[in-house]
Amino acid sequence: MNMNKSFHYFLFSFFLSFFFVFFANSPASDFSNTSVQAPAPPLNMKAFDTPNDNGHSITITWELSPDDGAGKSNVISYEILRSDNPDSGFVVRRMVAAGVNTYEDGGVKEKKSEDYFPSHKNFYYRVRANAEKGSSLSDVSPPAYAYGQLFHTGRTVILVACVIFTVFTIMFIRKAKKGEELYIRPLAGIEAVDEAIGRATEMGKPILYILGLGTAADVATIASFTILARISKMTAEYRTPILVPCNDPIVMIVAQETVKAAYLDAGRPEMYKEDNIFYVTSMQFAYVAAVNGIMVRERPATNFYLGKFYAESLILAETGSVAGSIQISGTDEIAQIPFFVAATDYTLIGEELYAASAYLGKEPLLLGSLKAQDWGKALVMISLILGGLAASFHLDFFIKLFAVKL
Amino acid sequence: MDLGTIIWNTVALFLTLCIFSFLYKDNPFYKFAEHLVVGVSAGYFAIILYFNGFIPKVWEPVTQKGEWWYLLPTILGMMTWARFSKKWSWISRFAIAFYMGIAVGVAIPLEMQQRVIKQLHATMLPVHFTNIQGVWNLLIMLGVLCGLIYFFFSMGHKGVVGGAARLGIWILMIGFGAGFGLTVMGRISLLADRITEIHNWYLMVTKALWGF
Numbered sequence: 001m002n003m004n005k006s007f008h009y010f011l012f013s014f015f016l017s018f019f020f021v022f023f024a025n026s027p028a029s030d031f032s033n034t035s036v037q038a039p040a041p042p043l044n045m046k047a048f049d050t051p052n053d054n055g056h057s058i059t060i061t062w063e064l065s066p067d068d069g070a071g072k073s074n075v076i077s078y079e080i081l082r083s084d085n086p087d088s089g090f091v092v093r094r095m096v097a098a099g100v101n102t103y104e105d106g107g108v109k110e111k112k113s114e115d116y117f118p119s120h121k122n123f124y125y126r127v128r129a130n131a132e133k134g135s136s137l138s139d140v141s142p143p144a145y146a147y148g149q150l151f152h153t154g155r156t157v158i159l160v161a162c163v164i165f166t167v168f169t170i171m172f173i174r175k176a177k178k179g180e181e182l183y184i185r186p187l188a189g190i191e192a193v194d195e196a197i198g199r200a201t202e203m204g205k206p207i208l209y210i211l212g213l214g215t216a217a218d219v220a221t222i223a224s225f226t227i228l229a230r231i232s233k234m235t236a237e238y239r240t241p242i243l244v245p246c247n248d249p250i251v252m253i254v255a256q257e258t259v260k261a262a263y264l265d266a267g268r269p270e271m272y273k274e275d276n277i278f279y280v281t282s283m284q285f286a287y288v289a290a291v292n293g294i295m296v297r298e299r300p301a302t303n304f305y306l307g308k309f310y311a312e313s314l315i316l317a318e319t320g321s322v323a324g325s326i327q328i329s330g331t332d333e334i335a336q337i338p339f340f341v342a343a344t345d346y347t348l349i350g351e352e353l354y355a356a357s358a359y360l361g362k363e364p365l366l367l368g369s370l371k372a373q374d375w376g377k378a379l380v381m382i383s384l385i386l387g388g389l390a391a392s393f394h395l396d397f398f399i400k401l402f403a404v405k406l
Numbered sequence: 407m408d409l410g411t412i413i414w415n416t417v418a419l420f421l422t423l424c425i426f427s428f429l430y431k432d433n434p435f436y437k438f439a440e441h442l443v444v445g446v447s448a449g450y451f452a453i454i455l456y457f458n459g460f461i462p463k464v465w466e467p468v469t470q471k472g473e474w475w476y477l478l479p480t481i482l483g484m485m486t487w488a489r490f491s492k493k494w495s496w497i498s499r500f501a502i503a504f505y506m507g508i509a510v511g512v513a514i515p516l517e518m519q520q521r522v523i524k525q526l527h528a529t530m531l532p533v534h535f536t537n538i539q540g541v542w543n544l545l546i547m548l549g550v551l552c553g554l555i556y557f558f559f560s561m562g563h564k565g566v567v568g569g570a571a572r573l574g575i576w577i578l579m580i581g582f583g584a585g586f587g588l589t590v591m592g593r594i595s596l597l598a599d600r601i602t603e604i605h606n607w608y609l610m611v612t613k614a615l616w617g618f
Contacts, residue, residue: 112471155515155519157523158515158518158519158523159515161518161522161523162514162515162518165518182560183560183561183562184559184560185558185559185560185561185562185563187559215509216505216506216509217505217508217509217512217513218513219513219517222506222509222510222513250502250505253486253489253498253502254502254506256489257499257502280444280448281444281447281448281451282447282448282451283443283447283448283450283451285443286443286444286446286447286448287444289425289439289440289443289444290440290444292428292440293432293436293437293440296431296432297432314593334581334585335585335589337582337585338582338583338585338586338589339586339589341579341582342586349578350557351557352557355559370559370560371560373559374558374559374560374561376522377554377557377558378558380522380526380554381551381554381555383526384526384529384530384547384550384551385547385551387526387527387529387530388529388530388531388532388533388543388547390530391530391531391532391533392532392533392534394532399527399530402523402526402527402530403527404519404523404524404527
C-alpha cells in the first residue's frame with residue numbers, strides 16, 4: 001500500500017514537473033517574455049518632403065521609444081518601413097542605431113535606376129523599435145510626397161552676397177565710365193610685365209606663358225586668360241613670339257582664340273601663329289617634363305606662370321630659374337604660393353592674380369570691378385568684426401545669418 | 407624571380423636615371439624619357455576619354471537608353487572640330503562661348519560660398535581672455551583682417567593701413583613658410599621612395615646573377 005502511495009506521489013510529481021517544464025518552454029511563455037522585453041513603440045511619426053532638394057527624398061522624424069536610453073533601456077535599433085498603402089505592404093528601407101530619430105529616405109531621379117525615388121507620390125512610414133527580444137511598431141505616419149524646390153533657402157546668404165557684389169560692380173563701372181579717377185596702388189609683379197616683355201624683345205627670344213593645370217572653368221585659369229590677352233597684345237606690338245604649351249585641350253582652344261583676338265586687336269593678325277599655342281598632354285608630370293625641355297632648349301627670356309598650379313610649380317620655377325629667365329608667377333593655390341615666392345622673381349598672391357588683368361588693361365570695366373572687390377572686402381571685414389562681437393556676447397542669431405546649408 | 411620582372415624593373419630604373427640626368431643638363435637620355443612619357447600619356451588619356459567619357463556618357467545613353475538629348479552637348483563638342491578648317495573655324499566659338507558661360511556662371515556662386523561666406527562664418531570666433539583659446543581666436547581674427555587689408559588695391563599702403571598691410575603680409579609669409587616646409591618634407595619622402603626602388607633593383611639583380 002505504502003509502496004503504491006509512493007508510486008502515485010512519484011507519478012504525480014513527474015507529471016507536475018513535466019507540466020512546468022513543458023509550459024515554461026512553450027511559445028505562449030515566449031509571448032509573455034516578449035511582452036515583458038518588447039520596447040515601447042516610437043511616437044509622434046512625421047514624414048515630410050526634404051526641404052531644399054531636387055524632389056526625390058522624404059524626411060522622417062519620430063520621438064524615440066521611451067525605452068531608448070531610459071525605461072527598460074533595451075532598444076538597440078530602429079527600422080524604417082515604407083509603403084504606398086497605409087494599411088499594408090510596408091517594407092524595410094533602412095535600419096538605424098538606437099538614439100537616432102530622423103532619417104532621409106531618398107533616391108535618384110532616373111526612373112530606370114534601382115534606386116529611383118518617385119516625386120509627387122504619397123508614401124506612408126512606420127518605425128519599428130527593436131530590442132534583443134521583441135519589437136514594437138509605431139503608428140502610421142500621415143502621407144507625404146517628395147517635390148523639388150526651385151530656391152534653396154539655405155543658400156540665401158550667397159544670393160545676397162552676389163547681389164551686393166553685382167551692385168557694387170555696376171556702380172563702380174558706371175563711375176569709371178564717367179571718367180572718374182579710380183586709384184589703384186602699384187603692384188610690383190604687374191609693373192614688371194613691361195620690363196619682362198621688353199627684355200625678351202631685346203634678346204630676340206620668345207616668352208613662355210604657362211596657364212597651369214586648371215580647366216577652362218577654374219577662376220584662376222579664367223583670370224589667366226584675361227592676362228594672356230593683355231600680354232599677347234603687347235608681344236604683338238613688340239613683335240616678340242609667345243609660346244603657350246597647354247595641359248588641357250579646351251584651355252588650348254580658348255588660349256588660341258584669346259591670343260588670336262589680341263593679335264588682331266594690336267593690328268598684327270599676320271604675326272599670329274596658331275602652332276605656338278599647343279597641347280602637350282593632360283598628365284601632370286609628363287607635361288612638366290615637356291615644358292622643362294622647352295625651357296632649356298628655347299631659352300625663353302621671360303616665363304609667366306599664371307593660373308592653377310599643383311606639385312609641378314617648384315619644378316617649373318626652378319628650371320626656369322636655371323635657364324636664366326625672368327619669371328612672373330601667380331596662383332590662388334595657397335599650397336603652391338610659397339614655391340613661387342621662393343623660386344620666381346615676382347609673385348602675384350591669390351587675389352592679386354584676379355586683379356592683374358585690371359592693372360594691365362586699365363579699362364573702366366575692369367577698374368570698376370577691382371574697386372567693387374575692395375568694397376566687397378570692406379563689407380567682409382565689417383561682418384567679421386560684428387561676427388566676432390556677436391560670438392563673444394553669444395548673439396548666435398547674427399552668426400547664423402552666415403551659415404550655408406548644403 | 408622571373409626574367410620579365412627583372413627586365414621591366416631595369417627599364418623603370420633606366421627611365422628614372424634618364425629623368426634624373428636632367429639635374430646635370432639637358433641630354434639625349436632626358437629627351438628620350440621626356441618624349442616617351444609625353445607620347446604614352448597622351449595616348450593613355452585618349453583611351454581613358456573614350457572608355458570613361460564617350461562610351462558611358464554618350465554612346466550608352468543614346469543607343470541603349472534612348473536618351474537622345476545627350477547628343478546636344480556631343481554636337482557642341484564636335485563643333486570644336488571646325489577649327490581644323492580655316493573657313494569654318496568660327497563655328498567652334500559657339501561651343502567655347504557656351505562652355506565659358508556655364509563655367510563662369512557655376513564658378514561665381516561656388517567661389518562666393520567656398521571662399522568667402524564659409525571662411526567668414528568659420529572666422530566669427532568668440533574673443534575672451536578667460537583661457538588661451540579666446541586669445542588664439544583674437545589672433546586669428548586679427549590675422550584675417552590684416553591679410554584682407556593687404557589685398558586692398560584701391561588704397562595706398564601708407565600710415566595705419568600700411569602698417570596693417572605689412573602685418574598682413576608677414577602673417578601670410580609665416581603661413582607660406584610652414585606650407586613650404588611641410589611640402590618639401592613630402593618631396594623628400596618621394597625621393598627616398600625612388601632611391602629605395604633603385605636599391606631594390608640592385609638587390610634583385612645581384613641575387614639573380616650571383617645568388618646573394
